[in-house]
Amino acid sequence: MTTTRRTALVVCPGRGTYNRPELGSIIANIGANHTAAKHALAQIDQTRAALKLPTVTELDQAPHYKSTLHQHATNAAALIYAGGYLDYLAINQEQFDIVALTGNSMGWYTTMACAGCWDIATTTRLVTSMAELTAAGAGAQFIYPLVDSEWRPHPGYEAAVAEQLARHEGELYLSIHYGGYAVLAGTTEACQAAVAALPRVDDRFPMILPGHAAFHTAMMTNAADQAQQLWPAHLFHPPSIPLIDGRGHIWTPQAVNTAALQQYTLDHQVTQTYHFTRAIQVAVKEFAPDHIILLGPGAGLGGAVAQALIAMNWQGLDSKTTFAERQQAELPYILSMGIPQQRSLVAS
Structure with missing residues (x-):
């Protein structure tokens, strides 16, 4: 060294x-x-x-x-x-x-x-x-990728996240900009609906974060x-x-x-x-x-x-x-x- x-x-x-x-x-x-x-x-x-x-x-x-x-x-x-x-x-x-x-x-x-x-x-x-x-506090939090396998922006994933935020406005929020991932949070119902709607990626995402509430949101x-x-x-x-x-x-x-x-x-x-x-x-x-x-x-x-x-x-x-x-x-x-x-x- x-x-x-x-x-x-x-x-x-x-x-x-x-x-x-x-x-x-x-x-x-x-x-x-x-x-x-x-x-x-x-x-x-x-x-x-x-x-x-x-x-x-x-x-x-x-x-x-x-x-x-x-x-x-x-x-x-x-x-x-x-x-x-x-x-x-x-x-x-x-x-x-x-x-x-x-x-x-x-x-x-x-x-x-x-x-x-x-x-x-x-x-x-x-x-x-x-x-x-x-x-x-109430609610839940989950994580979803915005990049591809080479860690470059993936327009499809970005659009899917934007669609869910718009669909559940006032109940689902962007909690953390985390590098190539979006951490979303909101009401339990909105998070569950978004998780069900988002396309699966790598058999891992969207991933609910256990024990997390709607951190970094108005909730x-x-x-x-x-x-x-x-x-x-x-x-x-x-x-x-x-x-x-x-x-x-x-x-x-x-x-x-x-x-x-x-x-x-x-x-x-x-x-x-x-x-x-x-x-x-x-x-x-x-x-x-x-x-x-x-x-x-x-x-x-x-x-x-x-x-x-x-x-x-x-x-x-x-x-x-x-x-x-x-x-x-x-x-x-x-x-x-x-x-x-x-x-x-x-x-x-």
């Missing part, structure tokens, strides 16, 4: 990234001598215990993966946040200069934590609170209103590193209004479409990082990030094949900490 310090954009994953294969990974990834990560995990566990909830250590070290336990909203939120935050602490910052942070959906909270907008205890409580509030307005009462602006601090949010807006440390940051985080981010694709595209255009580092848990972000880059022909990326070839480099452009070989290139 080169000894030259290289710039990096760090990306935090969202819901649904701690699955059966990730069981045990959070503890396993903490190095024997990584004092900061051990201390952070102890604080997260202490806060969870005070809330009378299973600790991250207990969940991660459970003998078996149980969907009812690990995918329960408050537990999943803690695992996703803890996994991502501890991975962030593990990045070798003598090798990588982190120039910006972004994330997908719930990953925005991890992004805020990594940038120091909240302390560990506050973040742990907030992600638990937001999981409770949003999970209590979350009540959750957003409650969140703003529970988490006032004085608890927010300016980030230490530039952040790119779900609109593609850049929050520069020296110019952050914490009241605006609180309103975005607990209102717009909760009730409006999350444009992860735009966040990635703005980040690479504005900061031109040498690498993109994807935090765990899991390694599911890679495809969506690559698809966002292909859509703008970033550095000549124009297909899945081109991306795969580029990733064969000794030090790949995208480095996923959920992939052991790539993690070894990133972690201290």
Whole structure:
């Protein structure tokens, strides 16, 4: 690995990234001598215990993966946040200069934590609170591709999604622009009807996301209103590193209004479409990082990030094949900490 310090954009994953294969990974990834990560995990566990909830250590070290336990909203939120935050602490910052942070959906909270907008205890409580509030909302969420097998735009899939959004206007919404995928959400009835109507793709899609409500839609307005009462602006601090949010807006440390940051985080981010694709595209255009580092848990972000880059022909990326070839480099452009070989290139 080169000894030259290289710039990096760090990306935090969202819901649904701690699955059966990730069981045990959070503890396993903490190095024997990584004092900061051990201390952070102890604080997260202490806060969870005070809330009378299973600790991250207990969940991660459970003998078996149980969907009812690990995918329960408050537990999943803690695992996703803890996994991502501890991975962030593990990045070798003598090798990588982190120039910006972004994330997908719930990953925005991890992004805020990594940038120091909240302390560990506050973040742990907030992600638990937001999981409770949003999970209590009605509706469902599902995912559908907008690209072909080479990750290029597929007009037929795009038209099919547009047709369903028009047919169920006011009940079905575009929840997340997720690289080459559309994540849709809305009432259970509208989601079921759209899933039944959309053409099947690869025997997988459209795919209902278990345990997900109508996130990033107007159906979350009540959750957003409650969140703003529970988490006032004085608890927010300016980030230490530039952040790119779900609109593609850049929050520069020296110019952050914490009241605006609180309103975005607990209102717009909760009730409006999350444009992860735009966040990635703005980040690479504005900061031109040498690498993109994807935090765990899991390694599911890679495809969506690559698809966002292909859509703008970033550095000549124009297909899945081109991306795969580029990733064969000794030090790949995208480095996923959920992939052991790539993690070894990133972690201290």
